[in-house]
Amino acid sequence: MYTVRKVTEDLYWVGGDDLRLELFENMHPIPRGVSYNSYLLLDEKTVLFDAVDWEITQDFIRNIELVLDGRPLDYLIVNHMEPDHCGSIEELIIRYPKIKIISSEKSFMLMHQFNYHVDGHEDQVQEGDTRNFGKHTVTFVAAPMVHWPEVLMTYDITSGILFSADAFGSFGALGGALFADEVNFDRDWIDDARRYYTNIVGKYGPFVQSALQKAGTIDIKMICPLHGPVWRKDFGYLLDKYDKWSRYEPEEKGVVIIFGSMYGNTQFAAQALATRLCDRGMTNVKVYDVSSTHISYLISETFRASNIVLACPTFNLGIYPPMKNYLIDLQALNVQNRTFTLIENGSWAPKSGALMAEFLEEELKRMTVMDETMSINSSLKEIDEPDLDSIVEALLEAVKE
Numbered sequence: 001m002y003t004v005r006k007v008t009e010d011l012y013w014v015g016g017d018d019l020r021l022e023l024f025e026n027m028h029p030i031p032r033g034v035s036y037n038s039y040l041l042l043d044e045k046t047v048l049f050d051a052v053d054w055e056i057t058q059d060f061i062r063n064i065e066l067v068l069d070g071r072p073l074d075y076l077i078v079n080h081m082e083p084d085h086c087g088s089i090e091e092l093i094i095r096y097p098k099i100k101i102i103s104s105e106k107s108f109m110l111m112h113q114f115n116y117h118v119d120g121h122e123d124q125v126q127e128g129d130t131r132n133f134g135k136h137t138v139t140f141v142a143a144p145m146v147h148w149p150e151v152l153m154t155y156d157i158t159s160g161i162l163f164s165a166d167a168f169g170s171f172g173a174l175g176g177a178l179f180a181d182e183v184n185f186d187r188d189w190i191d192d193a194r195r196y197y198t199n200i201v202g203k204y205g206p207f208v209q210s211a212l213q214k215a216g217t218i219d220i221k222m223i224c225p226l227h228g229p230v231w232r233k234d235f236g237y238l239l240d241k242y243d244k245w246s247r248y249e250p251e252e253k254g255v256v257i258i259f260g261s262m263y264g265n266t267q268f269a270a271q272a273l274a275t276r277l278c279d280r281g282m283t284n285v286k287v288y289d290v291s292s293t294h295i296s297y298l299i300s301e302t303f304r305a306s307n308i309v310l311a312c313p314t315f316n317l318g319i320y321p322p323m324k325n326y327l328i329d330l331q332a333l334n335v336q337n338r339t340f341t342l343i344e345n346g347s348w349a350p351k352s353g354a355l356m357a358e359f360l361e362e363e364l365k366r367m368t369v370m371d372e373t374m375s376i377n378s379s380l381k382e383i384d385e386p387d388l389d390s391i392v393e394a395l396l397e398a399v400k401e
């Protein structure tokens with residue numbers, strides 16, 4: 001049995017899905033699973049583009065054996081050596097002892113660091129080098145920090161296929177589909193694609209911009225990433241998202257309200273704001289509890305929307321810890337260029353608003369804090385109405401098209 005998909009006449013997808021893994025990188029929830037993509041070219045030589053995580057190696061080997069149909073595996077090109085793609089590399093060497101591994105100098109250095117025994121199999125290449133396998137000639141495009149420093153994408157000059165490593169990937173198991181045009185990407189995949197990009201590669205916007213510029217100089221017919229669907233049309237849709245994300249430009253005008261609440265009073269304030277915004281006709285409003293929403297979703301939503309409202313109690317004269325954690329993650333991922341509205345709560349010494357403003361303005365880049373704020377004493381009351389109204393008016397104005 002097999003799970004192979006044909007990509008072109010002589011290229012096959014031989015990767016696999018992992019629906020049993022709960023946390024990608026032991027950190028990010030993946031309720032829809034993840035795919036590890038690997039592609040096998042049958043030319044005069046046989047060439048595998050990247051391998052897979054150890055977890056699905058048995059399925060992977062079955063797929064390879066089926067497609068090779070008795071031929072040896074001549075080459076493995078490693079575009080990205082992170083263990084979710086290189087976990088099966090030694091198994092390939094054991095099964096195909098004459099295999100040559102084509103990759104960058106840094107990639108081989110990292111393979112040795114990770115204790116992958118590749119001695120005697122190395123064929124080191126750098127950007128601009130070419131390799132011919134019969135009909136197909138490939139060249140290599142450096143894409144450092146998309147997502148690790150060793151990354152070399154491969155461009156098949158003959159077919160116009162870009163093997164893009166982690167770039168243009170997504171969380172989510174493929175479930176039998178392979179191409180982005182076989183699924184409703186904008187309905188079912190974009191949130192996971194955004195959450196994947198923003199949390200895995202989001203920090204490295206300038207490097208992604210550089211990779212996009214290089215991609216703009218080659219004639220791409222198909223994009224084969226290491227996770228998620230393969231792209232063979234509608235590149236503009238995907239490239240536009242990547243361009244916005246990597247420039248830290250909001251994808252949409254809209255309001256994301258992130259609240260922390262110990263007893264429900266700050267939650268009530270957040271809901272009161274959301275209700276008024278929707279009542280006034282705003283259609284792009286989302287509300288999240290910072291304590292129960294995994295931070296990867298909050299980061300992704302922060303990349304998506306133009307305006308973020310943060311509402312939380314003062315805790316031990318500081319910022320409510322789950323909200324502080326969100327702010328620190330924003331900083332770690334280099335998120336920039338968003339407009340924040342701040343709502344604080346405090347029963348005897350409200351300070352969280354001023355502290356959040358200080359963090360946003362001093363620890364992060366290009367963040368705007370709106371003048372309109374609200375400081376609640378324990379619970380929202382009539383006395384707070386004017387401040388709430390002024391926030392509503394300011395947000396309506398901010399997201400107006």
Ligand code: FEO
Pocket residue numbers: 080082084085147148166226227
């Ligand atoms: Fe899918 Fe950066 O590894």
